[in-house]
Amino acid sequence: MTKDNKERFGFETRMIHAGSQPEPVTGARQTPIFQNTSYVFHDTDHAASLFNLQTFGFIYSRLTNPTVAALEERIANLEGGRGATACASGHAAQILALFPLMDPGDDFIASNRLYGGSITQFGKTFKKFDWRCTFVDVDQAENVRKALTPKTKAIFVESLANPGGVISDLEALSAIAREAGIPLIVDNTMATPYLCPAFEWGADLIVHSTTKFLSGNGTSTGGCVVDSGTFDWAASDKFPSLSAPEPAYHGLRFAESFGDMAYTLHSHAVALRDLGATMAPMNAFQTLLGIETLSLRMERHCANALAVARFLESHDLVEWVSHAGLESSPYHALANKYLPKGAGAVFTFGVKGGYEMGIKVVEACELFSHLANIGDTRSLILHPASTTHRQLSEDQRIAAGAGPDVIRLSIGLETLDDITADLDQALTRAAE
Amino acid sequence: MSEPLNYSDEFLRGILSGVRGIAMVGASTKWTRPSYFAMKYLQEKGFRVIPVNPGAAGQEILGETCYATLAEVPGSIDMVDIFRASDAAGQTVDEALALKDSKNIRVIWMQLGVRDDAAAARAQAAGLSVVMNRCPKIEYGRLHSELSWGGFNSGIISSKRRRIRIG
Incomplete structure (x- = not known):
């Protein structure tokens, strides 16, 4: 063109x-x-x-x-x-x-x-x-x-x-x-x-x-x-x-x-x-x-992800949530400028209890798949510090937003209530 | 920069399916030059391309004799394709306009990067069709889906089955 x-x-x-x-x-x-x-x-x-x-x-x-x-x-x-x-x-x-x-x-x-x-x-x-x-x-x-x-x-x-x-x-x-x-x-x-x-x-x-x-x-x-x-x-x-x-x-x-x-x-x-x-x-x-279905999927991916981010932000066992669609994010203004249709479907949150708790949450999920990919119709979960970002030094991991307590989610297209319920039960079981 | 140039696919298709003879002003004998690429491609698509370049007059380029000026090109021309700097394009346009009836010149095409709005206006006033800042090879390839073969964005959206010759 x-x-x-x-x-x-x-x-x-x-x-x-x-x-x-x-x-x-x-x-x-x-x-x-x-x-x-x-x-x-x-x-x-x-x-x-x-x-x-x-x-x-x-x-x-x-x-x-x-x-x-x-x-x-x-x-x-x-x-x-x-x-x-x-x-x-x-x-x-x-x-x-x-x-x-x-x-x-x-x-x-x-x-x-x-x-x-x-x-x-x-x-x-x-x-x-x-x-x-x-x-x-x-x-x-x-x-x-x-x-x-x-x-x-x-x-x-x-x-x-x-x-x-x-x-x-x-x-x-x-x-x-x-x-x-x-x-x-x-x-x-x-x-x-x-x-x-x-x-x-x-x-x-x-x-x-x-x-x-x-x-x-x-x-x-x-x-x-x-x-x-x-x-x-x-x-x-x-x-x-x-x-x-x-x-x-x-x-x-x-x-x-x-x-x-x-x-x-x-x-x-x-x-x-x-x-x-x-x-x-x-x-x-x-x-x-x-x-062929990109726009439809992205709309739902983004809507589900923002709802999950809000759910986690108010969860007792969650320390912080890093999603640029949240008003609490330092990148919120940039999100409004560059990503007005939605701030994506992949984001991180920090669990109370650090590295050990992070691993437990990942393993306690029943609906989220524990794997190293993003952008699937399925919801995906990963503990970067022990997987994708393992090759990096501790300092590099923290700079890259992949510190010990960080969990990465890629929110899929399942029923929203099922997605939040799975995270809720995983957090609760991990804390037991 | 001046106004963007918008040419509809129909307009360009009409030009490329309506002309047969093309005088290529600024054609080169060197095979790595863009004009040589364009000439070889257009020949393969059935156009008769006559090179015009005073520096190569009398030499043969891709089987065709090169002429020093448009006026020396024998017979009908249909379209003048200008491979010259923008500030030299106006002179070529005026030469073409002087010959338009004797040589049946109906189209002025200025290559990618070549643009002279005043010269284009003179040609249009004389009843010619004008394209600027485009390459006929690229446009032909784009309109016939060949550009898409290389991963390029043709901008063409169509549910029509293209007619092709088979055999």
Whole structure:
């Protein structure tokens, strides 16, 4: 979608139709699962055109696949971006998002409240590529400005942070990124495009774990990188992967030859080609099905979650609740600004009695599933300190909102009274 | 920046299905240049693309002889596709307008990043259709769902079964 042309259709229409016109050969109305690795060339000239990126088309499913492409277009459309690249998981999306931007020795700035798995990936594994991550408290925009170096290539935050209750001030962060001539990358997994239109607030790139609310049923791991199409990669020499001649394509410059399509084309033709973290067609299909009901699910997820948060806030055995929809939250004003339709369905609370009590509550649940995922139709519960955030140091855990007494909930779509009753009985039994 | 440019899908579809000959002003002999990509693609889709570039006059680009000026292009042109800087586009438009009857020029298309509102107004006043800041390759691909194959947002929402040639 070129920025000049306004959207003609509403969000709900687009979540069902974008990327999925009837399949022209058969007329199949639902997007077919192209469970297929490779595509026949018309002739050698056609093959050459495809390999030279001179024409559109399919070569090999490591790069592009029709079912995966339908999902990419749908997510790009819902986010209001130019293009998208789907991949094997949210973690793969984070590597893909940074891949065109970073060279060995470069750094990027990330929120110290990111999901714990991201902190481990950025802080430990990326060191092997000599990509350096500086973690800062992004609530103070000044911290971000101070952490900038000549080699800083991006700022990375979550719109709504996992495990919950923390919202990034996207507009302020975007202003700093713009001044520095680098993109703001926003992980929009917890908010989804339905709750937070992050490009409108100044994000340049959006990443998703599509495993969560987009697929929605806990069936399919996946990730996605969406490009706004508005960042000028050739405005400086900071991003040579996009602005300088690419040896593997006989010296073409992606930014010059492909304009606002350069980033997404590079992500397929170079990043997926060589990193290989491709999404499977079946997972793309499941995720397309999930997105068809995204707005309905998010409305109920959010309504249930806020009601559960209020219930816990008034519970005798609960010390605190961190949900940005609550008036008590320091992020309440940011929630009203960035997430007016609801402050998400994943949040944390602190039980009286600390680490031991936290483990007991998790184990006493009968309806909540004890597992390491979020964004399922089912209500989910986790004690981050003993699971997802286990790899972090104590200080990192506390900074990430995953201290010893913290319990994370992902509120599902079950009957509200059943959800609160299960938490009530679990808290009561744990305290016995 | 000036007003956003809005072109309906119907308008662009009408242009791309109505023209056959395209004079590409600013065509390049180098295969990594955007104009070369666009020319090769449009040729594959059945358009006759004639390159125009004084620096490459007399050379062959993708099987077609390159001419120095629009006036030298033999026969009917239909559409002039401008791959030049915005401040040079007006001059090309005026050359095209002078030739519009003899060469049957009905469309002025300025490439992505190329825009001259005054020149566009002159062309429209002379009865021509004008597109600015777009690429015919990208728009053709978008309207025929090929752009979607690469994960791009075509902006197209439709429940219609597209007619395709089979065999």
